[in-house]
Amino acid sequence: xxxxxxxxxxxxxxxxxxxxxxxxxxxxxxxxxxxxxxxxxxxxxxxxxxxxxxxxxxxxxxxxxxxxxxxxxxxxxxxxxxxxxxxxxxxxxxxxxxxxxxxxxxxxxxxxxxxxxxxxxxxxxxx
Amino acid sequence: xxxxxxxxxxxxxxxxxxxxxxxxxxxxxxxxxxxxxxxxxxxxxxxxxxxxxxxxxxxxxxxxxxxxxxxxxxxxxxxxxxxxxxxxxxxxxxxxxxxxxxxxxxxxxxxxxxxxxxxxxxxxxxxxxxxxxxxxxxxxxxxxxxxxxxxxxxxxxxxxxxxxxxxxxxxxxxxxxxxxx
Numbered sequence: 090x091x092x093x094x095x096x097x098x099x100x101x102x103x104x105x106x107x108x109x110x111x112x113x114x115x116x117x118x119x120x121x122x123x124x125x126x127x128x129x130x131x132x133x134x135x136x137x138x139x140x141x142x143x144x145x146x147x148x149x150x151x152x153x154x155x156x157x158x159x160x161x162x163x164x165x166x167x168x169x170x171x172x173x174x175x176x177x178x179x180x181x182x183x184x185x186x187x188x189x190x191x192x193x194x195x196x197x198x199x200x201x202x203x204x205x206x207x208x209x210x211x212x213x214x215x216x
Numbered sequence: 217x218x219x220x221x222x223x224x225x226x227x228x229x230x231x232x233x234x235x236x237x238x239x240x241x242x243x244x245x246x247x248x249x250x251x252x253x254x255x256x257x258x259x260x261x262x263x264x265x266x267x268x269x270x271x272x273x274x275x276x277x278x279x280x281x282x283x284x285x286x287x288x289x290x291x292x293x294x295x296x297x298x299x300x301x302x303x304x305x306x307x308x309x310x311x312x313x314x315x316x317x318x319x320x321x322x323x324x325x326x327x328x329x330x331x332x333x334x335x336x337x338x339x340x341x342x343x344x345x346x347x348x349x350x351x352x353x354x355x356x357x358x359x360x361x362x363x364x365x366x367x368x369x370x371x372x373x374x375x376x377x378x379x380x381x382x383x384x385x386x387x388x389x390x391x392x393x394x395x396x397x
Contacts, residue, residue: 122315124374124376127383
């Protein structure tokens with residue numbers, strides 16, 4: 090299958106690949122996986138005291154679309170509030186990357202990773 | 217043919233008990249016998265309708281064997297018969313510890329290349345994955361027998377990651393072997 094130019098761009102030059110200390114209180118970690126294709130995605134956010142996402146990094150083992158989806162959302166999340174980040178929907182990702190229908194589940198994975206990371210952060214703050 | 221294939225589940229087609237733990241050799245033999253019994257050559261002089269039914273039976277028997285032969289699709293099929301949907305692509309959250317482990321495992325596959333003896337490294341990973349798969353298959357057998365379908369479903373999801381990791385190990389091994397030749 091041919092990947093779109095945007096997918097290729099993120100795949101060849103992934104943004105914000107990395108890892109943050111998951112034990113830091115201002116870091117939220119989201120781990121998600123897609124059994125159907127065996128993809129695993131880790132998305133981490135670092136949140137400032139006033140609730141802004143200062144940094145977002147990811148590591149994804151999966152196909153080009155999964156890597157591109159997670160790479161794209163790290164770019165989108167930076168500078169956003171947690172609520173704004175949670176507004177990012179899989180269809181926005183799929184549209185931006187021109188994902189074909191069979192690859193839309195990769196964008197679902199990225200959306201779920203955002204929720205998981207935000208929830209992890211909020212849980213830490215509450216606890 | 218003694219049973220009506222079209223109203224049987226895949227296990228009944230092979231006269232096997234509805235259990236995850238199947239004898240694949242025995243089933244393979246029954247599969248071959250069944251295929252012979254509906255082989256198109258036997259229907260050379262039959263009516264078009266009989267030929268069509270024989271064709272449908274052939275493809276049903278194939279489908280049934282392919283499904284039951286594979287440990288993941290067999291488990292998924294069994295859960296489907298119990299009314300559980302297994303094809304949910306949007307179902308992405310699961311045991312975070314397990315996913316973390318998968319992540320680390322994939323990282324170590326990538327790192328294997330730089331080891332002194334990458335092939336030995338990959339071999340031991342493959343053994344490790346095979347053992348994990350066996351454990352999951354045993355766990356599925358138990359969970360299903362106890363009618364704990366939700367945990368059985370979670371086990372199948374884990375199997376899919378193990379299979380994927382195994383595929384990556386195998387592919388890298390092949391690639392490295394080619395490079396060494």
